[in-house]
Each structure stands twice: as C-alpha cells, then as structure tokens.
Amino acid sequence: MKLISIVVPCYNEEEVLPLFYEEIQKIMNQMKEEHSELAFELVFIDDGSRDKTLTLLREMALKDERVRYISFSRNFGKEAGMFAGLENAKGDYVVVMDADLQHPPAFLPKMYNFVKDGEYDCATTRRVSRKGESKIRSAFARLFYKIMNKISQTEIVDGAQDFRFMSRQMVNAILDMQEYNRFSKGIFSWVGFKTKYIEYENVERAAGATSWSFWGLFRYSLEGIIAFSTAPLMIACILGIIACLAGLVLLILWIVQAVHGDASRAQTGLMCALFLLGGLQMLCTGISAQYLAKAYMESKHRPIYLMRENEEIYRARHQAEAQES
Numbered sequence: 001m002k003l004i005s006i007v008v009p010c011y012n013e014e015e016v017l018p019l020f021y022e023e024i025q026k027i028m029n030q031m032k033e034e035h036s037e038l039a040f041e042l043v044f045i046d047d048g049s050r051d052k053t054l055t056l057l058r059e060m061a062l063k064d065e066r067v068r069y070i071s072f073s074r075n076f077g078k079e080a081g082m083f084a085g086l087e088n089a090k091g092d093y094v095v096v097m098d099a100d101l102q103h104p105p106a107f108l109p110k111m112y113n114f115v116k117d118g119e120y121d122c123a124t125t126r127r128v129s130r131k132g133e134s135k136i137r138s139a140f141a142r143l144f145y146k147i148m149n150k151i152s153q154t155e156i157v158d159g160a161q162d163f164r165f166m167s168r169q170m171v172n173a174i175l176d177m178q179e180y181n182r183f184s185k186g187i188f189s190w191v192g193f194k195t196k197y198i199e200y201e202n203v204e205r206a207a208g209a210t211s212w213s214f215w216g217l218f219r220y221s222l223e224g225i226i227a228f229s230t231a232p233l234m235i236a237c238i239l240g241i242i243a244c245l246a247g248l249v250l251l252i253l254w255i256v257q258a259v260h261g262d263a264s265r266a267q268t269g270l271m272c273a274l275f276l277l278g279g280l281q282m283l284c285t286g287i288s289a290q291y292l293a294k295a296y297m298e299s300k301h302r303p304i305y306l307m308r309e310n311e312e313i314y315r316a317r318h319q320a321e322a323q324e325s
C-alpha cells in the first residue's frame with residue numbers, strides 16, 4: 001500500500017470547502033480504481049478561520065476517517081499551514097494544494113504518474129498565463145521574479161505554484177528547514193530534487209475571496225528576497241562606497257573653492273553632501289536592520305504554529321459526549 005497525504009491550508013473557506021471535498025473525493029476514487037495500491041488521507045489545516053470552516057472540518061472528520069485536520073490557535077498564515085501539514089502528513093507522497101480549486105484536483109493522476117516511478121521527486125504546475133488577475137498585480141509579480149532571480153542563487157520559476165506532489169524524501173528535506181520566516185517558493189527550489197513542471201492556464205477561485213491584499217503580497221515578496229538573498233546588504237555597502245567617493249570629490253571641490261575665496265558655493269555643496277550622506281546612511285542602516293530583525297526573530301526559536309484541536313481530539317470528545325447521553 002502507498003499512502004498519499006493531501007495537505008490543504010484553509011483560511012475562511014466555508015464557501016468553497018464542500019465543493020473542494022466533493023471534487024477531491026471524485027479524484028481519489030478515480031485514482032484508486034486505476035491504482036489499487038493507493039490509499040489517501042486528507043490533512044486540512046484550519047488557519048484560525050473566523051467562519052464555519054472548523055465546523056465543516058469536524059463534520060467531515062466524523063463521517064470520513066480519511067479526513068484529518070489541525071486547527072490553529074489563531075491565524076498563522078499559509079506558510080505555517082503548509083508546514084504543519086507537511087509535518088503531520090504520514091504519506092509516502094504528500095500533496096500540497098489550495099482549498100479554492102485554483103489548484104485543480106484533476107491534475108493529481110498526472111502528477112502521480114510522474115512521481116511514482118521515482119524519475120521525479122516532485123510534480124508541480126506552472127501558470128503560463130495570469131488570466132483573471134489584475135494588471136498591476138501581474139506586473140508587480142513579474143518584476144518580483146525578475147529581481148529575485150537576478151539577486152538570488154536560488155532560482156524561483158515565474159508562475160510556479162504551491163501546488164506540489166512530492167516524495168517523502170523531498171518532504172523530509174523541507175521539514176529539515178526549520179526557519180521561522182518561511183518562503184515556500186524559495187524553499188521548494190532550495191532543497192533541489194528533480195521537479196517536473198506541468199504548464200496550465202490560470203484558473204479562478206471557485207468561490208469566496210482571496211485573502212491576499214496587494215500590501216500583503218508586497219510584504220511577502222520582500223520576505224522572499226530577504227530570506228533567499230543577501231544582495232541588498234551588498235547594495236547598501238556599494239551605495240556607501242559611492243557616497244564616500246562623492247564626499248571626497250566634494251571635499252576637493254570645497255578646498256579649491258576655498259582657495260579662490262568663493263564661500264557661498266561651498267555652502268550649497270555642503271548642504272547637498274549632508275542630505276545625500278544622511279539619506280544614504282539611513283537607507284543602509286534600514287537595510288541592515290531588516291536582516292537584523294529577521295535574525296532576531298529566528299533566534300527566538302518560536303514555534304511555526306500552535307495547534308488548538310485536531311481530528312483525534314475532536315473524535316474522542318465526540319465519543320465521550322455520545323457515551324454520556
């Protein structure tokens with residue numbers, strides 16, 4: 001028997017969760033018919049949802065023993081959700097996918113075919129279009145990938161997604177990366193292993209709304225750059241050197257002007273240098289501070305997520321309640 005764990009981070013997904021469950025069941029049955037050796041488990045992560053997501057998961061866990069879930073004590077973010085899922089998945093293969101059907105379950109049989117013989121360790125999809133996404137968002141996304149791939153040794157494929165079908169070996173490698181500031185697109189690429197990219201057109205969310213704001217995505221991309229590149233530190237140094245050289249030139253100019261008795265020009269020159277150097281200094285300190293802040297957070301060794309309830313706890317409680325009455 002081979003177990004496939006399907007990890008699904010969910011944040012306020014009450015609208016789409018029943019649709020997802022229906023779709024994934026169809027695919028699981030279809031795959032089981034084709035490959036009798038397969039077994040499945042669904043590992044849902046309730047990332048501190050404020051709607052009925054947890055209630056739905058509880059119902060599903062009672063009816064279907066393949067359903068497992070972990071409910072967080074608050075919203076920890078999708079990265080923490082994926083980590084919790086990978087950590088708790090028992091499968092020989094682990095799938096990570098979104099609940100909103102933007103990662104079509106129909107791809108799973110194809111992905112399994114790539115991974116099952118061991119030729120690939122991971123199969124994933126790659127969007128070739130960003131249909132249905134706002135123009136500004138697409139433009140910024142493209143810019144991000146361009147900058148990222150220029151300044152980081154870790155290659156981040158444009159359009160690559162968190163929809164992954166992975167071997168146990170690769171999952172263990174990812175779990176070995178215990179960093180607190182997680183940027184999965186970088187982590188998937190950093191661990192290496194053989195990855196098959198399946199290209200497809202973007203699919204829009206089946207129901208509900210995205211929880212990513214523009215500002216949220218912007219912060220997430222900065223996170224990515226800082227987590228996987230130290231180039232900004234280098235930029236800070238180079239800017240510093242340029243500013244110092246400019247200062248030296250200004251100094252020489254000032255000496256020349258002083259010799260000629262032209263004092264007023266020197267004043268402007270000084271003001272200019274003052275602003276320039278002050279600004280650069282702040283910029284460089286700011287960049288260093290960003291890294292320091294990340295190092296500070298890492299040094300606390302905080303848990304990546306905290307669990308409040310899972311399917312075992314709930315099933316036991318449900319049983320106890322049933323016995324009492």
Ligand code: UDP
Pocket residue numbers: 008009010011012013047075076077078081097098099100102205209210211212
């Ligand atoms: N998600 C999560 N925690 C969060 C935000 C999102 O677990 O804090 C989940 C969400 O439920 C969905 C997936 O991450 O299954 C992708 O989120 P979304 O569809 O909002 O992002 P987008 O597809 O727009 O990038």
Ligand code: MG
Pocket residue numbers: 098100102205210
């Ligand atoms: Mg989505």
